[in-house]
Amino acid sequence: MEFKNPQEELERFRSRIAVAGGFVLVCFTLLFARFLWLQVVQHDYYQTRAEDNRISLVPIVPNRGLIVDRNGTVLARNYSAYTLEITPARAGDLEKTIDGLATIIEIEAKDRRRFKKLMDESKSFETLPIRTRLSDEEVAKFIAHRYRFPGVEIKARLFRQYPGGAYASHILGYIGRITDRDLEKIEAREEDANYRGTDHFGKTGLEQRYEFDLHGISGHEQVEVDAGGRAVRTLTHTPPVAGNQLTLTIDAELQRIAEQAFGDRKGSLVAIEPATGGILAMVSVPNYDPNLFVDGIDTQSWRELNESPDKPMVNRALNGAYPPGSTFKPFMALAALELGKRRPEQAISDPGFFNFGGHHFRDDKKGGHGMVDMYKSVVHSCDTYYYILANDMGIDNIAAFMGRLGLGQRTGIDIDGESEGVLPSQEWKKKRFRKPEQQKWYAGETISIGIGQGYNAYTPIQLAQATAIIANKGVMFRPHLVKYVTDTRSGDKRLIEPEPLRDLKLKPEHLEVIKHAMVGVNKEGTGARAFAGAEYVAAGKTGTAQVFSYKGAEHKTETMAAHLRDHALYIAFAPADEPKIALAVLVENGGFGARAAAPIARQVFDYYLLGKKPKAPAPADEDAVEGDTR
Numbered sequence: 001m002e003f004k005n006p007q008e009e010l011e012r013f014r015s016r017i018a019v020a021g022g023f024v025l026v027c028f029t030l031l032f033a034r035f036l037w038l039q040v041v042q043h044d045y046y047q048t049r050a051e052d053n054r055i056s057l058v059p060i061v062p063n064r065g066l067i068v069d070r071n072g073t074v075l076a077r078n079y080s081a082y083t084l085e086i087t088p089a090r091a092g093d094l095e096k097t098i099d100g101l102a103t104i105i106e107i108e109a110k111d112r113r114r115f116k117k118l119m120d121e122s123k124s125f126e127t128l129p130i131r132t133r134l135s136d137e138e139v140a141k142f143i144a145h146r147y148r149f150p151g152v153e154i155k156a157r158l159f160r161q162y163p164g165g166a167y168a169s170h171i172l173g174y175i176g177r178i179t180d181r182d183l184e185k186i187e188a189r190e191e192d193a194n195y196r197g198t199d200h201f202g203k204t205g206l207e208q209r210y211e212f213d214l215h216g217i218s219g220h221e222q223v224e225v226d227a228g229g230r231a232v233r234t235l236t237h238t239p240p241v242a243g244n245q246l247t248l249t250i251d252a253e254l255q256r257i258a259e260q261a262f263g264d265r266k267g268s269l270v271a272i273e274p275a276t277g278g279i280l281a282m283v284s285v286p287n288y289d290p291n292l293f294v295d296g297i298d299t300q301s302w303r304e305l306n307e308s309p310d311k312p313m314v315n316r317a318l319n320g321a322y323p324p325g326s327t328f329k330p331f332m333a334l335a336a337l338e339l340g341k342r343r344p345e346q347a348i349s350d351p352g353f354f355n356f357g358g359h360h361f362r363d364d365k366k367g368g369h370g371m372v373d374m375y376k377s378v379v380h381s382c383d384t385y386y387y388i389l390a391n392d393m394g395i396d397n398i399a400a401f402m403g404r405l406g407l408g409q410r411t412g413i414d415i416d417g418e419s420e421g422v423l424p425s426q427e428w429k430k431k432r433f434r435k436p437e438q439q440k441w442y443a444g445e446t447i448s449i450g451i452g453q454g455y456n457a458y459t460p461i462q463l464a465q466a467t468a469i470i471a472n473k474g475v476m477f478r479p480h481l482v483k484y485v486t487d488t489r490s491g492d493k494r495l496i497e498p499e500p501l502r503d504l505k506l507k508p509e510h511l512e513v514i515k516h517a518m519v520g521v522n523k524e525g526t527g528a529r530a531f532a533g534a535e536y537v538a539a540g541k542t543g544t545a546q547v548f549s550y551k552g553a554e555h556k557t558e559t560m561a562a563h564l565r566d567h568a569l570y571i572a573f574a575p576a577d578e579p580k581i582a583l584a585v586l587v588e589n590g591g592f593g594a595r596a597a598a599p600i601a602r603q604v605f606d607y608y609l610l611g612k613k614p615k616a617p618a619p620a621d622e623d624a625v626e627g628d629t630r
Helices: 006-041 043-054 094-102 109-121 136-144 180-188 205-209 252-261 299-306 325-338 374-379 383-393 395-404 426-432 443-449 460-471 508-524 598-610
Strands: 055-060 074-086 128-134 152-161 175-177 200-202 219-225 231-238 245-248 267-272 279-285 348-350 353-356 359-362 370-372 475-477 482-486 493-495 500-503 539-545 567-574 581-587
Touching: 074 094, 074 136, 094 128, 109 128, 109 299, 128 136, 128 152, 136 152, 180 200, 200 205, 252 267, 252 279, 252 598, 267 460, 267 598, 325 374, 325 383, 325 395, 325 460, 325 508, 325 539, 325 567, 348 383, 353 383, 353 443, 359 383, 359 443, 374 383, 374 508, 383 395, 383 443, 395 426, 395 443, 460 475, 460 508, 460 567, 460 581, 508 539, 539 598, 567 598, 581 598
Parallel strands: none
Antiparallel strands: 055 219, 074 128, 074 152, 175 200, 219 231, 245 482, 267 279, 267 581, 348 370, 353 359, 475 500, 482 493, 539 567, 567 581
């Protein structure tokens, strides 16, 4: 039998106790060191983290700035309403959820289509509206059944509203949900923090161009939350600052009257204050209701607008390029005077046609106008006079002078997306066509240019600007829509100063010749019927532009398909001696300018100069005789 040594066992036990004690001491030392590190060294960091977990920073979206006309009439405003919103990532079966919601709150097919469109454009963790502008009764109904719908909640949101509906829609534009492209613009301006919580962004028109003025400055709340993420109390509140207010040069009532004057016809009108370049009215019809886009337009409504043959989404005033027809003749006459190609009294004999290179360019009047000087050429719109004049001037002289008037160039108006139009020249044709045989300019092509046909294509705003230059004695102003921007914090007004682009240094005696002839148009010429009995003197010029070429053959407007009929045009300013308004009118497929376009201008002038409000759209003057069909 082996006996244990008690002393040896005791020493072994003590050694084990010492090792265990040392291990425990090391552990406690490490724990204490970690405690010091967390509680002392890293105190500030973890206190901040704890506060972040306890405090939620909630952005407060600012009121979007108002848009008002020159007289203070509100064109775009905001209102608050409740929306029913779904977070797709938390809602489970979406179809089942929406069907269940529809049993207590009315949800239409268009609401479902809009929600699906928003789903395709958004992230699953974002809340998306399924119904907007809920009544108090609908809010109460949902709250009573809220427990049945995880991921669904009621929110109070600000909505943009356009009280005039479709009126001035191409000027105002619309807002829509922020896209990746919008985020790029926001990031480029380093406005990321200011747009947290913001859902909408200006898409077109002034809403787009002045987005960062209209948006305002976001506020925020520091809200204490519990472990479940529920708000306990508000700690601090920084209110948002509403967006700046835009005051426009537009006269809202003039805009309404101008749009109504078109009736159910398609076209455009641009009216300018010659002395400042301020736009008084800018019409493009048919138009659209921008309120459709506020909640996010549904697919069917978007398809109807986008695929309509009438193209209501196109801003014809800025994007439509049309041959100017005989409204080009006063500019041609002015160019002839300035370049020394004609004297006012110099006359030609008009047999009713002009032969050039074996081609027969006919005048609209059989047998011709007889002896025609410059005054008569404008008043009775003699094509032959301008066939000969164009041939004598040459295409490059014509292009150089018309370029000075701003034709074929963007005007620089404060809305994006403006078209250049086409100012034809030899250089333009070389750039336009690829094949050498197409690039050559033929002398015969110049003949048609003289009466506003051929390659000529200008926007209504370019024609209005060129007319305003004549009215303003040769000084060109940049057209603009915003008169001033009001800072909501200080009340200071940032005036959009009238910007004279250039003084063309046109000779006063030459301008007087053209003005006298344009006055004659409305007294004894092609515009006389439309302006019979007017209490003011207006200077104007009618025009008719071919849409379809009949190769010189005669045709009757009433027998043609509607989409092939000529466009009707009219340019004018009034009062002739001290012009307060200059305009250009285009009626697509309207036929004669004297018949369709001049009566619209008469209604606009009557209201702006005399305060007379028409009772109905401008009637087409079916008995008007046009002297400028080609």
